Amino acid sequence: MLSRQVQKKFSRKEREELYKSWGIVLNTKQRALQLGRRLWTDAKDIEHIKKSAFLVAKLIGFVEPSQAPKEVFGLSFLPRNVTWRSYTWN
Numbered sequence: 870m871l872s873r874q875v876q877k878k879f880s881r882k883e884r885e886e887l888y889k890s891w892g893i894v895l896n897t898k899q900r901a902l903q904l905g906r907r908l909w910t911d912a913k914d915i916e917h918i919k920k921s922a923f924l925v926a927k928l929i930g931f932v933e934p935s936q937a938p939k940e941v942f943g944l945s946f947l948p949r950n951v952t953w954r955s956y957t958w959n
Contacts, residue, residue, distance in 0.1 A: 871928055
């Protein structure tokens with residue numbers, strides 16, 4: 870999903886700069902997939918996490934990463950709608 874968004878959201882020049890900043894060589898194939906695989910790989914490096922979060926927020930359309938919903942990161946704590954029906958024997 871993210872690899873498709875890279876093609877849609879960024880111009881060719883922006884994509885090239887993005888790939889360079891993530892250490893992806895420009896003459897390789899499937900650069901967008903390589904970028905997707907490099908996201909969130911170093912969980913101990915806070916700068917890498919911030920960089921990954923900012924890129925994901927940009928790709929899904931949020932201006933500020935702080936506006937990202939909790940669902941993006943798998944942190945949805947909202948209760949589910951559960952309908953309970955009670956059946957009685959008549």
